[in-house]
Amino acid sequence: MSNIPNIENISNQNTFKRLLLYTKPHLKKLSFAFAILLLATGADVLGPIIIKIFIDDYLTPRIFEWKPITLLATTYLTLLITSVTLNYFQLLTFNKTALWIIHQLRVDVFSKVQHLGLSFFDKSPGGSLVSRITNDTEAIKELYVSVLSTFVQNIVFLVGVLIAMLFLNPKLAGLFFLLLPVILLLMKIYRHLSSKIFHLTRKKLSELNSKLNESLQGMNIIQAMRQENRFKKEFGNINQQHYSSKLKQIKINGLLTRPAIDLVYMMALSLILSFFGIKSLNSTIEIGVVYAFINYLDRFFEPINMMMFRLSQFQQALVAAERVFGLLDEKDLAPSKEGEGRPTITEGLIEFRNVTFSYDGKTNVLKNISFTAKPGETVALVGHTGSGKSSIVNLLMRFYPIKYGEILIDGIPLQNFSNEELRQKIGLVLQDPFLFVGNIKENIRLHNKKITDQDVIEAAKFVQADSFIQRLPNNYEEAVYERGATFSSGQRQLISFARTMAIKPKILVLDEATASIDTETEELIQTTLKKMRTGRTTIAIAHRLSTIQDADLIIVLHKGKIVESGNHQELLAKKGLYHNMYILQQGITDSITS
Numbered sequence: 001m002s003n004i005p006n007i008e009n010i011s012n013q014n015t016f017k018r019l020l021l022y023t024k025p026h027l028k029k030l031s032f033a034f035a036i037l038l039l040a041t042g043a044d045v046l047g048p049i050i051i052k053i054f055i056d057d058y059l060t061p062r063i064f065e066w067k068p069i070t071l072l073a074t075t076y077l078t079l080l081i082t083s084v085t086l087n088y089f090q091l092l093t094f095n096k097t098a099l100w101i102i103h104q105l106r107v108d109v110f111s112k113v114q115h116l117g118l119s120f121f122d123k124s125p126g127g128s129l130v131s132r133i134t135n136d137t138e139a140i141k142e143l144y145v146s147v148l149s150t151f152v153q154n155i156v157f158l159v160g161v162l163i164a165m166l167f168l169n170p171k172l173a174g175l176f177f178l179l180l181p182v183i184l185l186l187m188k189i190y191r192h193l194s195s196k197i198f199h200l201t202r203k204k205l206s207e208l209n210s211k212l213n214e215s216l217q218g219m220n221i222i223q224a225m226r227q228e229n230r231f232k233k234e235f236g237n238i239n240q241q242h243y244s245s246k247l248k249q250i251k252i253n254g255l256l257t258r259p260a261i262d263l264v265y266m267m268a269l270s271l272i273l274s275f276f277g278i279k280s281l282n283s284t285i286e287i288g289v290v291y292a293f294i295n296y297l298d299r300f301f302e303p304i305n306m307m308m309f310r311l312s313q314f315q316q317a318l319v320a321a322e323r324v325f326g327l328l329d330e331k332d333l334a335p336s337k338e339g340e341g342r343p344t345i346t347e348g349l350i351e352f353r354n355v356t357f358s359y360d361g362k363t364n365v366l367k368n369i370s371f372t373a374k375p376g377e378t379v380a381l382v383g384h385t386g387s388g389k390s391s392i393v394n395l396l397m398r399f400y401p402i403k404y405g406e407i408l409i410d411g412i413p414l415q416n417f418s419n420e421e422l423r424q425k426i427g428l429v430l431q432d433p434f435l436f437v438g439n440i441k442e443n444i445r446l447h448n449k450k451i452t453d454q455d456v457i458e459a460a461k462f463v464q465a466d467s468f469i470q471r472l473p474n475n476y477e478e479a480v481y482e483r484g485a486t487f488s489s490g491q492r493q494l495i496s497f498a499r500t501m502a503i504k505p506k507i508l509v510l511d512e513a514t515a516s517i518d519t520e521t522e523e524l525i526q527t528t529l530k531k532m533r534t535g536r537t538t539i540a541i542a543h544r545l546s547t548i549q550d551a552d553l554i555i556v557l558h559k560g561k562i563v564e565s566g567n568h569q570e571l572l573a574k575k576g577l578y579h580n581m582y583i584l585q586q587g588i589t590d591s592i593t594s
Contacts, residue, residue, distance in 0.1 A: 045164050055288035165296055202316070345422075351371075352392070352405070353408070354369070378551045435483060549568040
């Protein structure tokens with residue numbers, strides 16, 4: 001058993017090494033700060049020696065020669081001012097560098113999140129990711145800003161104090177080295193006990209953020225379904241667990257930081273006083289030396305107290321860093337280009353060849369899907385909920401990697417296209433449109449420099465959005481708040497239509513694009529959709545069969561399989577699943593209209 005390494009220590013060591021790697025680009029600045037620190041420490045350590053000289057050489061023998069005394073006072077004051085000034089500049093340099101490091105780390109984490117695959121987000125709560133990017137990086141910031149600079153400064157100061165003690169009395173200074181193992185043991189015990197608690201605390205904080213994010217996103221459903229008390233109870237339970245873990249953390253801090261070190265300090269003070277007391281029985285002792293040792297004793301233990309206090313932040317930072325590096329090391333990236341060359345989409349011919357797909361690697365949501373959408377044709381996907389319609393779109397958009405089967409565009413495998421080519425040539429309109437904070441013009445353009453203001457207006461006119469935009473107080477400059485909450489669902493959908501048409505896509509993907517639009521607007525949109533589909537290959541998911549009756553090909557899905565295909569009239573003639581769905585919807589429509 002003794003040969004088995006401590007996994008926790010190995011993990012902490014690796015994490016700490018990775019954190020230190022972020023200091024590499026700043027080694028010159030840090031070296032400069034360290035040099036200033038050495039000078040500041042030297043000035044600080046020399047202070048008690050100056051006082052010792054004054055007490056033993058002038059005060060005790062009552063020799064008051066003003067010139068040497070004035071020189072000592074001036075020297076002491078100069079050392080004090082020098083120490084304060086240099087400490088200010090070294091702390092400023094350390095902290096400025098630390099802020100730049102954490103700035104880079106946050107950019108790295110955020111950039112990594114942008115390139116993760118949708119499969120990762122399917123299983124990762126949004127609140128937990130927010131916690132890693134904000135709370136955890138903030139905890140790491142304390143490592144660079146407070147902990148490392150404090151440790152470096154205090155370790156250098158401790159070395160300086162020990163050197164000064166050796167200069168004054170080597171035997172007594174040697175006794176201090178016997179206290180170091182006791183202090184290191186306290187630190188080791190503290191780290192061992194606090195590590196698990198800090199892991200639990202960060203986990204519960206992440207769960208709090210997840211629950212908060214979920215409740216904010218679904219507030220309308222929570223209130224409509226009277227779930228306030230349930231969410232309050234669940235949030236309260238997680239908060240109670242977070243409270244309990246924080247309380248354990250406080251107890252450990254209260255026992256093993258200041259009180260334990262103060263106990264060792266009192267032992268050391270008793271040791272010094274006993275040493276000089278016994279020595280005074282046989283010989284005279286210098287009061288200045290006693291003063292200097294007691295002064296150095298205070299200066300020796302104050303840095304240790306500071307380091308023990310910072311050790312809590314150090315441990316929290318390591319735990320937070322493990323979570324952040326876990327995110328940075330995530331392998332579930334969004335699918336990207338494979339192979340050589342840079343093929344382009346020119347015709348828009350889409351082919352699915354024996355495509356089988358599973359989200360979890362166990363249950364297939366698509367089974368041996370094969371069909372062809374010719375250039376300029378509209379292919380509609382219909383079927384009950386869970387039949388696989390959205391999965392086909394997700395694969396065509398390359399949101400998920402294909403493991404079984406093949407998808408080709410213009411005869412070229414989907415994975416051979418660059419992301420830029422796919423996103424520029426395939427336009428996507430979702431059932432639930434997403435608008436970004438900004439204004440309408442920015443939401444249509446999406447900061448694409450190739451799209452001019454005139455292109456934005458033309459796209460809006462093309463999809464019948466210009467009329468309502470022109471009625472707004474600020475027209476295309478009208479502010480858009482989070483998720484476009486101040487616009488109706490139909491208006492948000494029209495803006496997303498304009499956004500799609502602004503890039504002039506070769507392939508159009510519509511996920512029940514008219515579901516959020518009222519009947520009167522839908523008639524206009526249907527006319528618009530016909531114009532949008534002209535000259536473009538269109539894949540349309542449809543729940544209302546009345547919207548896709550003119551499709552060139554209708555594919556009927558059931559439990560991940562294609563069970564029927566053909567145009568509207570052909571499928572009605574088969575009197576199969578499509579016929580039953582159509583009759584059912586017509587019956588509902590007739591009952592409503594009657």
